[in-house]
Amino acid sequence: MLKNHLKIAWRNIKKDKLFTIIKIGGFSIGIAACLLIALFINNELSYDDHYQKKDRIFRVVMQGTMDGEVLKSVHFQRLFAETLESNYPEIEKAGKINTSELFGAGKRALRIQGSSQNMLDDGFVFADQRAVEILELDFLEGNRDEVFKNPSSIILTEEKAQRYFPNGDALGKTLFLDDNTDKPYTITGIVKNNPAIKSHFDFDFLLVIEDKNTSWTTTNYFTYVLVDENTNIPALEEKMGAILEDYFIPAQMERGMGEDFMEVLKTLEYKLQPIGDIHLKSDIKMGDGLKHGDIRFVWLFAAIAGFVLLLAVINFINLSTAKSANRAKEVGLRKTVGAFKGNLISQFLTESIIYSFISFFIGVLLAWLLLPNFNSIADKSIVMPWASWWFLPIIVVSTLVIGLFAGLYPAFYLSAFKPVNVLKGNLSIGSKSGSLRSGLVVFQFTTSVVLIIGTLIIYKQMNFILDKKLGYDKEQVLVVQGANLLNNRAQAFKERLLGLSEVKEVSISDYLPVEGTKRNGNSFRKSASGTEERSVPAQIWRVDYDYINTLGLQMKSGRGFSKEFANDSSAIVINTSMAKKLGLDNPLGRQINNGQDWTIIGVLEDFHFKNLKEDIEPLTLVLGNAPSMVSVKLANGVSDGAIEKIKGIWNDFVPNQTFEFTFLDQEYAQMHDDVKRMGKIFNSFTMFAILVACLGLFALSAFLVEQRKKEISIRLVLGAPFKSIYQLLTLDFMKLILLSILIAVPVGWYMMNRWLEDFAYKINIGWDIFLMAGFIALLVALLTISYQSISAALLKPLKNLRAE
Amino acid sequence: MLLQLKNIFKWVNSGGQRIFLLKDINLEVEEGEFISVMGPSGSGKSTLLNVIGMLDTFDEGEYNFLDESVHTLKEKHRSNLYKEYIGFVFQSYHLLDDLTVQENLEMPLLYKKFKGSERKAMVADMLDRFNIVGKKDLFPAQLSGGQQQLVGVARALIANPKLILADEPTGNLNSQQSEEIMQLFKKLNKEEGVTIIQVTHSEKNAAYGSRIINLLDGRKV
Structure with missing residues (x-):
């Protein structure tokens, strides 16, 4: 039976090439888009996921309010970490890092002892021994427990070590920074490169902190703590407040801060941010200057991926039911010779799973081909996880689930035909679900228009940023x-x-x-x-x-x-x-x-x-x-x-x-690269969505023309001019597109308004954008439909009538 | 007795008027009969055939098929009944274009849980009996009308039905092809005892049957 199902499905796939290409093409594109976004999301969510003691590592955040505004900071005093470690037994270790250019992080000129060439390199960060331990740096060479025991120590990543010491003899060598021969640095460790590990803070060179500052008013260090198992975090945060009382506030008083400032000081408290939250859930107010992801974008992208896939599934459903008239005879016949509804449902589901399988194959391939482009747009270095144990099972399960999902409605719809209707020749069944198909078209185009609006607004904001009068002259x-x-x-x-x-x-x-x-x-x-x-x-x-x-x-x-x-x-x-x-x-x-x-x-x-x-x-x-x-x-x-x-x-x-x-x-x-990237990503997925929607529309209009061929022929014989036939076939679709635009405008407006809230300086969303988006959608749809409408209006009527 | 129709009425309501498609039809069919149903277009021939084939329902009356009262059966049982005992032959053959001759023949067997080897044997037997072994891998479009109808008959027969319902089986065929199909029916009826009810316009074809039923405006005349 299965073999028979497979055979029939395969012949159907081969028979109507246009429909097959569109069905599979749309599906593949949807799957590719979805897969890329899924990989992106997976990448974003996998930051700081590799620590063995992940649940026990936190970054300290200080927060308070001033004039009703929330203040947050992740910068602390040099003594803060030591004090935490010695005053609180539940804090096993506390360490600090410094990424500020002010202290020499970032770009430095580097020279190997014995060479005369200075080389400018980036990625210098300061850290102490404790931070190295807490952040579980994985050493290729050197001993994690004592790399930073001595001053003037420097740690290199494996990549940098290979670059500067191709012979692999980096450990123990001496480096000069900024050509300062008075302070030679000794390489005490080389950290393994592991592309699978992603951390909120990135470095190529790690310098030991040698600051001797004992002030409680200068704050330059991110502070990380490793707490004991089963530590009650809120209670610890509460207890840490004592540091404010004992050290911070007295120091501020001594500096002569006024009463007003005391009000602010009273609102201060320490919070512990789980290390896994840093990448996606940090507040820009914390001002840590790190490259963050944004959990909202992760959700937004997930939603877009879902939509693109949904569009593809809708296409599949739409096209399957649209072509139902062709299958109706088969259903009727199979029923008269003994098929049960269940047989037919399983036949159609098998068919949709085959479509899904082919589409997944092409989609995964497509995603793989597009991955380099996607990486450059998203500023990521994602690789296809071919070898990951979960990749294949997930793909296979998704293939089945999506195949079933897409096939379910057509299967039930098609298998419900009554044989007597079919055999009597009442084959007008295809048009019955017209309102459903219209609904699906509206859904597809609404999504597309929302994405177009998003793209236009992001680009407009980008141009606004680039053209903004900044108060200084950045040119030349x-x-x-x-x-x-x-x-x-x-x-x-x-x-x-x-x-x-x-x-x-x-x-x-x-x-x-x-x-x-x-x-x-x-x-x-x-x-x-x-x-x-x-x-x-x-x-x-x-x-x-x-x-x-x-x-x-x-x-x-x-x-x-x-x-x-x-x-x-x-x-x-x-x-x-x-x-x-x-x-x-x-x-x-x-x-x-x-x-x-x-x-x-x-x-x-x-x-x-x-x-x-x-x-x-x-x-x-x-x-x-x-x-x-x-x-x-x-x-x-x-x-x-x-x-x-x-x-x-x-x-x-x-x-x-x-x-x-x-x-x-x-x-x-x-x-402002993030805005540009966002624009590019939006643009790409808008293209995907429009392409899928247009494929669907194209096939649907082809189907409707096919269905109305006889009607068109009669009209032509009776003298209908080209224009009236064209209008007849185009207007209905255009109404749907207009409806989509009407629905999309408020949705797009709301969504993009939320996005713009992030900017202190931003464009106004004007009507021009919605007009433009609507115009684009209409134009694209019109072009899509016109191919079919025009060829229908140029029909040779006799040919179709004779066939009846 | 194979089947019995008692006072069968079927109607549609149109514009407040009731239009009768079948009006008070009484019919008894014994096993082994070969009945021809005749009448002008719109007289209800095909409707009657569909009712007998349980593809269509009726509004009033009783229908017994092999001691089962069809009118009281649920849809599902009814369809099980016709799938088991009735084979259909259509004017426009209704072969599946995407399947070869062999596969078209095999299709009814698929739904009756025959094993692959059994199916093969039954199909081979049928191809042999109808002298179409050489055509088994061709698609319907590659056959002449007569050959297609031959396949259609073979398909109707393959699951060993007690009754064959044929709706103008020669309507699309030329006279020579018609002759062949009718000869085949006659042979099936005589030699294998298959009960046949055919709808036809042609007096000549009707004459192959053992009994003729004439319909006019839904009534037996």
Whole structure:
């Protein structure tokens, strides 16, 4: 019996090639999309999943409220970890890491002892011995229990070790960072590469923390704890509050914080964030600067995957029932010669499972082919888990489940035909389920239109971000990296550059309005008023005299730094937000204090120095030395010639270090890569969805034309013009598409409004987007249907009538 | 007695009027009979055949088939009954286009739980009897109308039914092909004792039967 079912199914698959291709094509695309997203989700969910003691590892978070706003921080004092470990017996270990560029994490120039070549590399992070233990780093060489026992220790990943020491003799070798021969680092460990392991914090080089700071007011370290088994976490969090009482608050008092600040201090509490939650469930307010996923996107993508698959299944159902007239005779006959309903149901289910099986085969193949593209869009390095024990079973089970799911309705529908109706020649059965099919078409197009709206809005926001007047000029600014190797010759380098006709301005500062450059936290008070004044948290950036001109910052009032004023070393330039926060209407000449007095000489127009998701915060500029980046404003646009000349000068100064540079506008765009990625992902899946929906629509219109051939022929014989036939066949579908657009608009509006809420600076969703989305959907649908409608209107009527 | 119809009525309601398709039909059929049903178009011949074949229901009256009262049976039992005892032959053959001759013959057996080897033997026997061994791997579209109907008859016979219902079996055939099919029916009836009820327009074909029933507007005349 099964053999017979298989045979019939196979012949049916072969018979109507167009329908088969569309059924299987749509199905395969849906499966490929679904599989890719499933792999993506699996990847996102698998972060920090590898620790043996996963359930006992936490990151400490401090939270409180100020003016009704929740504050969160994951930065703690150096002494915090030690204090936790010694004061709380249930905390087995507490360790810390530091990923801040301010302290030398991120990009460093590295030189192997005995070589003269400096190489710029990224991925430097600081950690202590305890962190290495808690985070269960897996060592290829070196002993985990004592890698960081000594100062000046450095750990490399296997990949970096192989790159810099191809002979495999990295352990014990000496490295210099930033060409500083006074502080040689010894390689004490090499960590295994394991692509299957994903962690919220990534590193290529791990440096031991050598900070001796005992202050309870400077907070620079992420702190991780390993607690004993069966520890009551809420109780421990509660108990940890004592640290605030005993150390943190007294230290703040000593610093002279006002009463207002005490109010904030009272709301503070410690929370323990399970390590598995860090990647997907961290709040942007925590400001840990790590690359996070977002659990909401995971759900969103899961929903999209589900929808795309559902669209494919719907297509299958739609096409199967649409073609039912062709199968009706078979059903009727089989019943008259003795088939039971059950026989027929199992026959049709077998058929749909075969479709599902073929589609899965093609779909998995398609996903595999698309995976590299998908990886580049999603910024992932997912591999097809062919070898994973669960992969094959999941695919097989999904094949069966989806095959059954897609086949169930057609099976029951088809097997219910009464033989007498069929044999009498009442073969109009195919049109009976017209309303169901219409419903399914509406569903498909609604989904497509929602996705189109999403894509359009994301792209519009992306353009908004890229075109936004940022308050500084990011164009034609080349940033020379690793300039700290110039040491005391930075100024001379700058002079040489200024000698080039291609160079307009040059500024030396590590603080640039893009991510990945230096940041800090400070608090200022008006120095004239007493300690009751609340302090204003603000960045303090060390810049040189030409910074403001190089970046094209606009002065609102006052002036920038100038060599003509001898006492500019205690001068400060603030932005407008800072002036507002300080409550100064006329800030020029006023003094502010962050432990040192500064005189305000100018107020800048606000400019965006953070991601547009965030508001512009208070910012101050002072003269100072931050020499690892040199920004060069080019005069006549970016040209290879200009870059070559700058490179030539660099090589004169630092011959043993390759010339590395970036462009400010590119860095800015990179900062918003997540939006761009989101846009691309949305775009891809919109394409998938539209393609599947159109395949379905195409087949459905083909079917309807087929069904109405006789009617069309009669109309043509009676003199109906081309136009009326075309309209006859097109209008019904167009009504469905219009209905879909009507449903999709509010859904898309709601969804994308939620997405835009993340941005402090965003576009308004206007009618133009909905019009555009509707227009696209209508156009695509019209083109799809027209092929069939036009060919029907050009029918040779006699041929069809004679056949009757 | 094979079957008995008593006062069978079948009607449809159309525009407040009741239109009778079958009106007070009484019929007794013995095993081994060969009956021809005649009458003009729309006289109810096919309806009667469908009622006898239990493919269609009726509104009033009694129908007994092999001592089972069909009118009181549930749908499922009824279909079991016809699947067991009745074979159908259609004017337009109704072979499945996607199946070869051999597979078309095998189809009824699939649903009767015959083993693969038994099915093979039965199909081979039937091919042999109808002299179509050479055509077994052809598809219906590759056969002439007469050959297709031959397969249709063979398929109706393969599960050894007691009764064959044939709705204008020669309606689409030319005279020579008609002749062959009718000869076949006659032979089946005479030599193997298969009961046959056929609907036909042709006096000549009707004459092959042992009894003729004439219908006019749903009534026996």
